[in-house]
Amino acid sequence: MKDWLYLPIDGSAHGAQIDNMIVVIHWLMLALFAGWGLYFIYVLVRFRKSNNPVADSVGVRSHFSKYVEIAVAVFEAILLIGFSIPIWSTIVSAFPAEKDAVVIRVVAEQFAWNFHYPGADGVFGPTAIHLVSSDNPLGLDRDDPSAKDDIATINQLNLPIGKPILFYLTSKDVIHSFSLPLYRVKQDAIPGQKIPIWFTPVKSTRAIQEELTEEMSIADGKLSPRLSLMISMRDYPAKDGSAIIKKGDSFSEEMMPLLLQAGITSVTVAPATPTEVACAQLCGLGHFRMRGFVTVQTSEEFNAWLAEQASFLTQ
Amino acid sequence: MDHSSSHGGVGTTHKTHGAHHEADHLHQSFWRKYVFSTDHKVIGIQYGITSLLFLLFGFSIMMIMRWQLAYPGQEFPIKWLAHLMGQDNMPDGIMLPEYYNQLGAMHGTIMVFLGVVPLAVGAFGNYVMPLQIGAIDMAFPKLNMMSYWVYFCGGVTMLWSFFVPGGAANSGWTSYAPLSVIATTGQTIWLLGMVFLITSSLLGSVNFIVTIIQLRVKGLTFMRLPFFVWTQFVTSFLLLLAFPPLEAAGVLQLMDRIAGTSFFLPSGLVVSGQALGVSGGGSPLLWQHLFWFLAHPEVYVLILPAMGIIGEVIANNTRKPLWGYKSMIYSIIFLGFMSFIVWAHHMFLTGMGTAISSFFQTTTMIISIPSVIILTALLLSLWGGSIRYTTPMLFALSFLPMFAIGGLTGLPLGLNVSDIHLHDTYYVIGHFHYVVAPGTLMALFAGIYYWFPKVTGRKMNDILGRLHFWGSIVFMNGVFMPMFIQGLAGVSRRLYDGGEQYAHAQSVLHWNEFTSISAWCLGLAQIPFIVNFFWSMKKGQKVNSNPWEATTLEWAATTSPPLAHGNFEKIPEVYRGPYEYSTRGAKKDYTPQNQASEA
């Protein structure tokens, strides 16, 4: 069922619980719909006027429907007590200790995601409204010692694989919704409030990219909007052996005729940024483009990235 | 209780729909007769025409939006229309995101508050309910007229908002603060319009409840009321008690926008890099609570009258009583009550602990049970029937599986864990459109085909009706089924480009075009209806006063159309339940409620 439901790849530790629930509920829905649907069609045919000219004013005499209703109620109760309530209390309202987790502040604004890492000292520096500027969207007080090593990024969220990530979510202006569809995370970011959420990524962005690798036809020689969001997963050389596109690169308008000349009509591609942050709540005219990128990587890569970011700070 | 003898006109028997009566009212001017009329039937027709026009308008703006969703950023093909919408909104025929948001918010607002509710309650409720209870009019006719005109002002206000600087409201029909507080002037106009619409609904609901309680004719006990009257009764209570908190919220938002207060603005807001110079200290979630306190009962306002219509049409066209009439009535009462305590299922992801969210998902699961019972009863009513596939019946039958799809998809939304993935995606859009469009709209169409002969004395054409039916049912599914697929894939709603930029949307993006083409075909499928509607008024087949051989009073006790003032030549008396069809031993296969003995 999961495949029929078009659920996207799930890269989180808890996601399977959500997916399973969705699947189970859809089975229930399907059973009810199919059962009643068959009955419905049967009745429409059997009791049409030409077949049954005189109606029976009593109609159904059995109590079968009562049992169906009770069964639905029981099933719903099981979903509630057996699944929904306990799962929610572990994945949404219980949190890992800060010391065991990677802690990140997420500050939404029209129309960007600010990510705030505490840096080596593990302490978030203080922020103030009057310090907010285009260079310092968080309003971080860089003079404060605890802020010196803080890392701030815009629309780029790097996470280490396999570790619990604890976010503190807020917003500067209106309500946004922090959604990582491939990690089954979604939570509104509300100004004036600090809302904790957490999850553990278990699939790296690269692994997801591998999974999403597909063949795409380029026979029409055009750079479709879809292809422009893809990267090549292979090297494609021209007839003379020079590279037209390398693995990991994205496609451009100029490459298309070259590829066709080289006799290549279909390419192996994967989404350039399969793991994204989507804004799920209407937040203004730029809501549709309030897109961030998630890079889930190994701890080494993550630490290297942190170090690199830190080195930018000292410059 | 017998009041028929006390006042002139009621007790006396007029010969035909007629001469005598018309003379009474000839001196009434055109204005009093057709515009500022206090006759519930005229008011019902006024509501009907106005709300149908709004439905058409709301649908039209969605057809325009669907172009942008199917072909983002491409020039709109109908040049004059793009031109009409203005360079500020569609420069060179390309829709701007601001404009998309305006149209989206107005589509939702218009469809819900100016289209479906006024049609279901204002039109059908006003026209049919007093007739079904044997009343000569509503309890407060002047108030009834005022309700319509206040609604009309609300509608005009909403339309006016397109023409103020910055255009119409653009924060969604939900108008979440702080976005709505910092939005352009259109939002203020939207709030004013809502104040009108809420006032109109309040006046209307008081009138409906008093009418149903006080003006039932002799013998018409509550357990003999047609199901449709029951649905109107419960609906009126929902409107009466759920709307005032939104009115309060509207006043607070107006204060925030105009008087500089901070009811919905927390301290420390920074908009576009600028600190907002307000006192702060407010709560954005307060708006959501007050909004959904209304808006969840409101969705049952959208569905209950529809169920009422379905009940009437099904009983009539199966020629048998509704199965489980009593349990259906208890179910809608329970449903009405519960609808006040489920609202926060729209807010699971606003930061909710286990306790509160569990309360709301439990109530949500509980409220689905009465819906299941009602649907089951309607389905079982078919068993043993002698089903006549008339045009209204086709629409009524299609309601059942369509509402089932809409209702069933409410379940994964109602359980908070599955809602994490589905919240604010197209899955939600699919869910509620299945209940309101192929659900409620189909029921409303059924009602129009069913009661048209009562209003005009003529039947609507069946061939055009069937054309309308098949076109609508096929294309409605074409529009809304793909939305589930897109929603499960995680595509957010209210995206100006339909998700074109998002990688996770790519695999389901091609459905946008399919959906849009279905929507335009759905538009075409309405042409036979519009033609039929006007053609049948003048040229439709003339019918007697009870063409469907129905039992309820609006058919059995009065002419078509009913007398201009007073409805009945002789006030009927009721001797039996609403659906005595195919009673054993009776001569005919229906026994009207006002028939004394089973002759």
Added chain:
Amino acid sequence: MQIPYNETARPDTGLFNAKLGLWLFLASEVMLFGALFSTYVLLRVGAPVWPHGYTILNVPLATLNTVVLISSSVTMVMSWASLMMKNFGKFRLYLGLTILMGMAFLVVKTFEYKAKFVHYGVTLHDGTEIVGHLEEEAEDHVVMLPDMKDGVQPSPVHIGRAQIKRLTNFGPWYSTFLAIYFTLTGLHVLHVIGGLVVNIYLWGPGAKMWKTEPTRFTNRIEVAGLYWHFVDLVWIFLFPVLYLL
């Protein structure tokens, strides 16, 4: 043609139409004010500090208004009782008194509102707040006369514009307390005005009905009274909630 039960009660419900209608309307009013009271509670529990009403508002005036409104409620019910006893003259007197007291309430309220609008508060960048009257407003500075404190009048303070973060009068924008104060009392005032309009009509031109349809007229007064008492009832809660707590 007459709508049934306009005048007499329907036997099985025991009510005439307008009375049921009015009670339903009051039910919706309860929800309207309920939402606003809910707002009040929510803002209050969410606020780091919430002023005591009596530090900002004028309790004696409000007490006076409470007495006025309660008295008007009594005269209202007396006017109905007079009609029941077929004493039209007394009815006119009592309803007239009700109207006068309703107007007195509005006059007192006007004074209260006006006092707020000439009262100023200034918040400095360092967070201190000075509340009082604005003596002077210049380009680069303002002079405030702070409110009396424990019976002592502090001397005027000179404040440079640069120090000021926010300077406004005590309108609804000043704080969430004043916001909810103005909204609740403002809405209540609108209700008072609505009641006055109806009562004046019933006192004046509407009273003609007494001659033609005395029962219906008595019904009308009863229904108008129900509304007026409700307006009084709302005030009974507004007064302690806003002024005393």
Added chain:
Amino acid sequence: MEMQAEEVKKHVKVYIMVFVVLLFLTIVTVAVSYLHLSVGVGIAVALLIASIKATLVGGYFMHLISEKKLIYATLILTVVFFIVLMVIPVSHALDPIRYNH
């Protein structure tokens, strides 16, 4: 109307008594506020007095002590939803999962 003039006369006495009690309670509630009780107690006392006053106005001036069942039913329903409306938004605001800052 069912009520007789005699009966109404008796009512008038009650109205006057209620009026006096209302005035008295008004004075009490103002006086109590000068005691500067702790917030919790203050609120409790003030709301208690207000509720008594409201009961008197509703019960006697609005005749709720002898009203028809239908009206009681409507009001009870309203009061239930009123309580829901008072309780839930606040409990969500106090939900420990979120922090206000």
